[in-house]
Amino acid sequence: MVGQLTIKVLGELNVTRQGQLLPLPQSKKTRALLAYLAVVGRPQRREHLCKMFWEVPDDPRASLRWSLHKLRPIVNTEGHVRLHADHNSVLLSPQTVEVDFNGLACLRPADLDVLDTETLESLATTFRGEFLEGLCLQHCPNFEAWRLYHRDRALRAHMAILRALIRRLQDSPERANAYSLVLDRLTEEIAAVGLPGRWSEPSVSATFETAVPSPPVTPSKRSQEIRFCKTTDGVTIAYAVCGQGSPIVRAAHWMSHLQYDWESPVWRHWIDALSEKTKLIRYDERGNGLSDWVAEEISFKAMIADLESVVDAAGLDRFTLLGVSQSCAVSVAYAVRHPERVSGLILYGGFVKGWRKRSDSHEVATHEAMTALIREGWGQNNPVFRHLFTAMFIPGADQVQMDWFDELQRISVSPINAGRLHEAFGEIDVSDVLSQVTIPTLVLHARKDAVVPFQSGREFATGIPGARFVDLDSANHILLANEPAFEQFIREVTRFVAETA
CATH class of the missing domain: 1.10.10.10 (Winged helix-like DNA-binding domain superfamily/Winged helix DNA-binding domain)
Known part of the structure; x- marks a missing residue:
């Protein structure tokens, strides 16, 4: 030409x-x-x-x-x-x-x-x-x-x-x-x-208009290794390994990105604290982060399969399993299926039944409207809609943390997948298997959590035989680095891992 x-x-x-x-x-x-x-x-x-x-x-x-x-x-x-x-x-x-x-x-x-x-x-x-x-x-x-x-x-x-x-x-x-x-x-x-x-x-569009702002990176000896594995239905799952010691697997939660979380002001302190004395394995579930965004099935069953694939790929015989938010139910289901592999179960900020299974007509109508809004408003440049979620997840955050989380929501998941995941969370129900959990269990929940009500955490502790419950004084669904509740969370988790590993 x-x-x-x-x-x-x-x-x-x-x-x-x-x-x-x-x-x-x-x-x-x-x-x-x-x-x-x-x-x-x-x-x-x-x-x-x-x-x-x-x-x-x-x-x-x-x-x-x-x-x-x-x-x-x-x-x-x-x-x-x-x-x-x-x-x-x-x-x-x-x-x-x-x-x-x-x-x-x-x-x-x-x-x-x-x-x-x-x-x-x-x-x-x-x-x-x-x-x-x-x-x-x-x-x-x-x-x-x-x-x-x-x-x-x-x-x-x-x-x-x-x-x-x-x-x-x-x-x-x-x-x-x-x-x-x-x-x-x-x-x-x-x-x-x-x-x-x-x-x-x-699977992520290479032409997204904006991206998560990375906070300043200082020289550090921190390092993680990102690997990939395949699930039984052919979906590629990304998982990361960092730290040394007894293994702890953090089951995937909504809105994660292994690479951006690594330096984020919202998740970095979690990663550093959990990997200080243990080998921490994290992964992005299907539809999120570095894992495949194109997946035929996004369901509670698929979430369990993702966890099983990562554990097998990482070659773990026995480990501590940490569930956060909706992955608490995923962790419970895995522990019931594979009790011989889980030395201890930690559940933070989770729920036993999803919003649809709780059968509250007002709540169902609210969440159905939210699903429609997610599909329409999630991918827009203006973060106002996503900021509503940010204000619920981390109301105690500063402006830098809030801005980062606003953008993470968009870069980690597409509007369609965000809607599909929100629908899938509504169908979760592990109430029938709580009594079958036979391994030591620690349940923690923030007292004023606006995303998952405090009562939901108590339901885990009530239904799982011998479970110990810890009440954390916080309104943040994701505990922030500068709050006493996070220090208490780490103390409890560290002690529990030492006792059960």
């Missing part, structure tokens, strides 16, 4: 027109804006771009106009208008721009088995380095989360391509060895930053 513009993001950002390298603006934000528009390939609201790249004390709209002014001479040439901007939105037309990431974005793991060797080698050469290497914007957390997400995705895909080539070239040791050396280097890089080492077909 005459005047074809090529934008390469798999490495340092560069732009070429008819093979000639073009000079780019010195402003890193302007270059980042160009890369973002190129990869996304669809109209972006000016309001969203301002929020992603510029801080409120500045004049975001003026800054955006200045950056677009700098980009137009680069992308609009020879009569081709590629950059379209009106009062509301901005678009870099994907039909007139070639982006090296696009070939990767549409590639699926199954494709690697059918593509010819020449095509695979061509794909391998597109990786000149890390996704947008060197284009880090420390003061633009939304852009950074987006960049890191694509960096991780590109690294996993690169490794999968290299593995396919190594298998394909077994009869050509010299060529295979060259790819093995590259794979070894990537493996070391991934180990250094704690990224998943395997690639599964991405």
Whole structure:
């Protein structure tokens, strides 16, 4: 095509027109804006771009106009208008721009088995380095989360391509060895930053408009290893391992993301405290986080199967099982099925029966309305709807924690899956099996929890023989780092694990 513009993001950002390298603006934000528009390939609201790249004390709209002014001479040439901007939105037309990431974005793991060797080698050469290497914007957390997400995705895909080539070239040791050396280097890089080492077909849209803002990261010896396993119905589940000692499995709860939770101001203190003296295994249930977002079945039965798959994949013979919120019921069901593997059962903030099974007509009507609202309002840029959930989950949070949780809700689960999960939680009922729990059980519940009423925790303690109940003085469904209730929670859990492990 005459005047074809090529934008390469798999490495340092560069732009070429008819093979000639073009000079780019010195402003890193302007270059980042160009890369973002190129990869996304669809109209972006000016309001969203301002929020992603510029801080409120500045004049975001003026800054955006200045950056677009700098980009137009680069992308609009020879009569081709590629950059379209009106009062509301901005678009870099994907039909007139070639982006090296696009070939990767549409590639699926199954494709690697059918593509010819020449095509695979061509794909391998597109990786000149890390996704947008060197284009880090420390003061633009939304852009950074987006960049890191694509960096991780590109690294996993690169490794999968290299593995396919190594298998394909077994009869050509010299060529295979060259790819093995590259794979070894990537493996070391991934180990250094704690990224998943395997690639599964991405179910999350690669063009989400905003992402969870990552809080400042300080140097630390903390590290986690993210792994993947398959359930009996073929769903890929992501799980993470950190710490050393007796194993404790935290059954998955709604809205989790192994990678973002790791540095979050809402969950980091949980992870650090629980892994200080134990080996902590966490996982994202189907429909959430790094696990498959496309799953035919999302149900209580499937949640139990996810837990069983993770325990088996982690090679655990005996462990402490921690249930949080709806995963308390999942943990109870697992403990009844596999009592020989669970040394102790910890239940925090859970319920015995879901909202539909509690048969309160007013509550059912309320939750049905909430399900409809979730499907309609969850994915919108305006976090007002999701903030209603945030205010219920962590009413004692500061602004940073609330903002983070607002965005986590969107990045960790799609509106459709959020609705499906909410429906599935309504069908939970383990009331008939509580008396069958034969292992030591510790039940904890926040006294003023607005998400799951205090009475729900007492029902677990009443129905499970010999269960010990601890009343925590808090209104937060997710206990925060600076409250005495969290310190009490950790003391009780630590003592219980030591007594039962």
